[in-house]
Amino acid sequence: MGVFRESKGVVSRQGQAQRPEGTYEDQYSRHGFAGDQAMLYRRHPATAWTRIEGPFRNTVADTNVMDLPDRTDPRALPTVLMFNEDVAVAVSHRSEPMPFHYRNADGDELIFVQRGRGVLRTDFGPLRFGEGDYLVVPKAVTYRMVPETTDNLFYVVRTTGPIGFPERGVLGQYVPFDFGVLETPEPDPARGDESGEWEVVVEQTGRLSSIFYPFDPMDVVGWQGTVAPFRLNIRDIRSISAERLDIPPSGYATFDAPGCWICTFTPRPMQSDPDSSFVPPYHRNVDYDEVSFILGSEDEGATAHRSGLLYVNPQGAHHGPDANPFSQPERPARFTTYLLNVDVVRPLTLTAAYEAYATDQQRR
Ligand SMILES: [Fe+2]
Incomplete structure (x- = not known):
C-alpha cells in the first residue's frame, strides 16, 4: 500500500459517494x-x-455467432480466443460427444455452461451439467464431454496453476456460497466391462498425443481425497x-x-x-x-x-x-x-x- 493519502482540489471524502456536482x-x-x-x-x-x-x-465479440470447429467436428477442441502464460480463455460450440476422452496435462480447466446440458464423464465419475454450471476439472484429470443437446455454448478457462477459492476472511463460511453446495462425482460402477478400444487424447505443452486402452478408462469404482472435479451452479x-x-x-x-x-x-x-x-x-x-x-x-x-x-x-x-x-x-x-x-x-x-x-x- 502507498505511504501517503493525499487529497487535492475538489473531491468527495468518500469515494463512490457524494460526488461533487459536475464531476x-x-x-x-x-x-x-x-x-x-x-x-x-x-x-x-x-x-x-x-x-x-x-x-x-x-x-x-459475440461468442454465439463464432464459427467454431467443434460445432461440426467432434474431434475438434475448444477454440482459444486469448491467452497469456497463466491463463487461456476458449469457447466451445460442441454439438456431439467427444469421440475420445481428454486430459489436459498443462493445467486446470474451468468450463462454464452458458447453453446446453449433458454429462461430463471423469475419472472420478460422471457429473451432470446444465445451464449456469461451473465445472472445474483439476490438471490431468481425464474427462469426456457428452452433451445431450446440440445448441451448446461453453466458456473454457485454462489455468497453468491450480484453481482454488479466494480467502473469505471476515465474511465467514457461507458467503458467497456454502462449500456444501459443491457437487463432486459418484463413481459409476457399471462402466468398464465393455470390450473395444478407447482413446485418451492428452494435451501437453500444447501438443496432442493419444493413449489407447482395451477397456473403458472410466473404470474407477471408488475414490477419496481432497481434490476432485466438481460442479457449482451460479x-x-x-x-x-x-x-x-x-x-x-x-x-x-x-x-x-x-x-x-x-x-x-x-x-x-x-x-x-x-x-x-x-x-x-x-x-x-x-x-x-x-x-x-x-x-x-x-x-x-x-x-x-x-x-x-x-x-x-x-x-x-x-x-x-x-x-x-x-x-x-x-x-x-x-x-x-x-x-x-x-x-x-x-x-x-x-x-x-x-x-x-x-x-x-x-x-x-
Ligand atoms: Fe472493470
Missing part, C-alpha cells in the same frame, strides 16, 4: 481493486474519447451487496488461480442510498486485463447486454458504465445482469479467432 469519477486501481486506489474527479467521462489509433482498445452463489456503496469486482471473486481471478456477478438490489453512486465509476484496473462474459439478465428484453457477448478491457484502459448513469432520472432497483469475469495479471494475446469477430466497444 465524473475516474477510479485508478492497483491490484484489481484490492490495493492502492486514487479517485480522480473529472469534468468529462474518461471514456468520452473521439477515436483511438493503434491496437490499444476495448473490444467486444444460482447457488449469494453475492454480497451493500445498500450504500458499489462493491468492487474483487468482492465477487468465485475462484482464483495464479495470475487470475474468476468473478461471478449475479442480480442483487442496487445501492439505494441517494448519495451513493449506483453504477461502478469509470475506472482503470491497471494491473489486470478484464475479460467479461455476459451470462444473461433478469430482464433480458430491456438490457443491451445479450448473453454470449464477450468484452475485453486491457489493463490501463478506461471503461465503466456504458450509458451515462447521471442522465437517468431514477436509479434502478436492481442490478439485473449475470456476468463472468476473468481478470488476469499478465497482458493477454488475442488470437486471430477472437480478432475475426471483435469490434470496438460502443460508448453511448
Whole structure:
C-alpha cells in the first residue's frame, strides 16, 4: 500500500459517494481493486474519447455467432480466443460427444455452461451439467464431454496453476456460497466391462498425443481425497451487496488461480442510498486485463447486454458504465445482469479467432 493519502482540489471524502456536482469519477486501481486506489474527479467521462489509433482498445465479440470447429467436428477442441502464460480463455460450440476422452496435462480447466446440458464423464465419475454450471476439472484429470443437446455454448478457462477459492476472511463460511453446495462425482460402477478400444487424447505443452486402452478408462469404482472435479451452479452463489456503496469486482471473486481471478456477478438490489453512486465509476484496473462474459439478465428484453457477448478491457484502459448513469432520472432497483469475469495479471494475446469477430466497444 502507498505511504501517503493525499487529497487535492475538489473531491468527495468518500469515494463512490457524494460526488461533487459536475464531476465524473475516474477510479485508478492497483491490484484489481484490492490495493492502492486514487479517485480522480473529472469534468468529462474518461471514456468520452473521439477515436483511438493503434491496437490499444476495448473490444467486444459475440461468442454465439463464432464459427467454431467443434460445432461440426467432434474431434475438434475448444477454440482459444486469448491467452497469456497463466491463463487461456476458449469457447466451445460442441454439438456431439467427444469421440475420445481428454486430459489436459498443462493445467486446470474451468468450463462454464452458458447453453446446453449433458454429462461430463471423469475419472472420478460422471457429473451432470446444465445451464449456469461451473465445472472445474483439476490438471490431468481425464474427462469426456457428452452433451445431450446440440445448441451448446461453453466458456473454457485454462489455468497453468491450480484453481482454488479466494480467502473469505471476515465474511465467514457461507458467503458467497456454502462449500456444501459443491457437487463432486459418484463413481459409476457399471462402466468398464465393455470390450473395444478407447482413446485418451492428452494435451501437453500444447501438443496432442493419444493413449489407447482395451477397456473403458472410466473404470474407477471408488475414490477419496481432497481434490476432485466438481460442479457449482451460479444460482447457488449469494453475492454480497451493500445498500450504500458499489462493491468492487474483487468482492465477487468465485475462484482464483495464479495470475487470475474468476468473478461471478449475479442480480442483487442496487445501492439505494441517494448519495451513493449506483453504477461502478469509470475506472482503470491497471494491473489486470478484464475479460467479461455476459451470462444473461433478469430482464433480458430491456438490457443491451445479450448473453454470449464477450468484452475485453486491457489493463490501463478506461471503461465503466456504458450509458451515462447521471442522465437517468431514477436509479434502478436492481442490478439485473449475470456476468463472468476473468481478470488476469499478465497482458493477454488475442488470437486471430477472437480478432475475426471483435469490434470496438460502443460508448453511448
Ligand atoms: Fe472493470
